[in-house]
Amino acid sequence: MATTDRQATTLALAHALSAAERGLAVIPLSRTKLPALRSPHRDDPDPTPCHGECGRFGHGVYDASTDPARIRRLFAAAPWATGYGIACGLPPYHLIGVDLDTKSGTDSSAALRELALRHLFTIPETVVVLTPSGGRHLWLTGPRDTAVPNSAGRLAPGIDIRGAGGYLVGPGSRTDHGVYTTAPGTAHLAPAPCPPSLLRLLLPPPRPHHPAPPAPGxxxxxxxxxxxxxxxxxxxxxxxxxxxxxxxxxxxxxxxxxxxxxxxxxxxxxxxxxxxxxxxxxxxxxxxxxxxx
Structure with missing residues (x-):
């Protein structure tokens, strides 16, 4: 088992370094798909907000990097890691992940197609990652000046969104349920731009405009x-x-x-x-x- 885990960690590091070469910032993940490094502030009696300013690892997506040397240090600090996460919302891609789940008992792919018909957009050819449970992750890019929030089931049942502050499990990662793989014919693609009509659905809905807006107070x-x-x-x-x-x-x-x-x-x-x-x-x-x- 130890040898298998070491091999999984070596493969995960290799995949993570390959993703970083494409400009994708990565972190090591455990078999549970969670960040492999725990917060260094977890035992502090009165922790203050920290995004890695302390210089230590264990800040989730705030540890994410495209620097090979830093990535190797992250994996060295987490020799139990068997996968890697790709941080969303960061340049140059400002990645948005559309997670089509199968565990909810709904046909999330059909729900996405219905949304596309109703709101007049087409899902472009893009990177698709297959999950061990039979789900799919669609990779899209967003505008550099727009923060797409994470959500679960808000767009439609079975459709989760990974945006700023979130991450996607990278292809080649090994988890307790199996290995994430790139769908045939999509590995060579770059993430495609998110259709504007879909992007509007992913952002917080605007409130109705009032003709007599309240004064600051x-x-x-x-x-x-x-x-x-x-x-x-x-x-x-x-x-x-x-x-x-x-x-x-x-x-x-x-x-x-x-x-x-x-x-x-x-x-x-x-x-x-x-x-x-x-x-x-x-x-x-x-x-x-x-x-x-």
Whole structure:
């Protein structure tokens, strides 16, 4: 068993390095498909938000890298790893994963086809990864200035989305249930752009526009508190949602600084926060606050 595990780790590292050569940032995974390295802050009595600033491994997708030397160090720190994860939402692809599950008892492929017919989009030829349970992962690329949130079953039963802060199990990974493989005829493809109509479905739905938007006040404070309440994995999503609501209600420019400060308290960098708020402004048909007169 030990020899088999060592062979699986060696193969996983080789596949991870190959993915990194294509510009995909990777992390080692265990047989359970979870990050192989546990958080170094798990025993801290009062942990502060950390995305790897401490210099140690164990921060999930925040450890993800395309640097071969760093990837080798990650796998050396996790010799039990038998797979690798590919971080979504990062340049150059800003990967979006459409996970078509089979365990829910629904035909997720048929559900996706129905969505495509209803919303007039076509799923392009792209990388498809086959899961041991019979499911499929479709790889798509998103706009660089748009953070697609993770979701489970929101698009349709059996369809999960892997976006910013999430990861996909890479082909060649070995898990407790089997090996992930690339579907025949798709290994040579680059991830295809996400159709605009599908992208709109993946983003948080806009709230109805009110002709007489409320002035900054309790509503603005509520949006700031909403961002402050974010946990790891939902910081970008909450900030994007709050910023969209602020711009829709006419208080986007006034809330840019408070929302940025709230995001910094949750652990986002100022650059991440401002980029997310600017994306929300564009998504709601406004110019980012720093460009407005």
């Amino acid at each position: 309790d509503h603005g404070r509520g949006l700031v508190q909403f961002v402050l309440g974010a946990h790891e994995g939902q910081r970008n999503t909450r900030l994007f949602w709050a910023a969209c609501r602020a711009y829709e209600n006419g208080i986007g420019p006034a809330l840019t600084a408070p929302l940025t400060e709230a995001a910094l308290h949750t652990g986002l960098s100022e650059r991440e926060a401002r980029a997310t708020i600017a994306s929300a402004a564009r998504m709601t048909g406004h110019r980012p606050a720093e460009q407005e007169p």
